[in-house]
């Protein structure tokens with residue numbers, strides 16, 4: 427199995443449990459690792475034969491920008507549900523980093539791995 431990745435995708439959104447967080451946008455950083463088989467694309471050299479990381483990025487950006495979740499857990503789970511259901515991805519790992527949410531930490535967040543239900 428091969429992996430197509432998107433690293434440090436930065437998106438501004440409303441996220442957080444505190445009142446002040448509901449009134450601002452914060453930048454979250456996403457790393458997506460998506461299982462795929464690149465053999466067909468490597469042989470044909472055609473974009474239609476692979477997972478288009480640009481298309482995945484555009485869809486995730488549109489979703490996250492409009493989202494209004496409180497917890498990073500909920501946002502992470504919804505992003506993964508979206509990718510697994512809308513793209514040909516049987517498994518993925520998502521790292522969601524809420525940047526400067528905790529003073530003194532370089533980042534905080536969640537890492538989840540999910541498979542498509544068969």
Ligand SMILES: Nc1nc2c(c(=O)[nH]1)N=C([C@H](O)[C@@H](O)CO)CN2
Nearest residue numbers: 441442443444496497498499527528
């Ligand atoms: N496990 C979690 N802990 C915390 C979260 C969260 O989403 N998941 N969120 C916060 C606050 O919103 C924080 O990011 C503000 O600095 C605290 N803990």
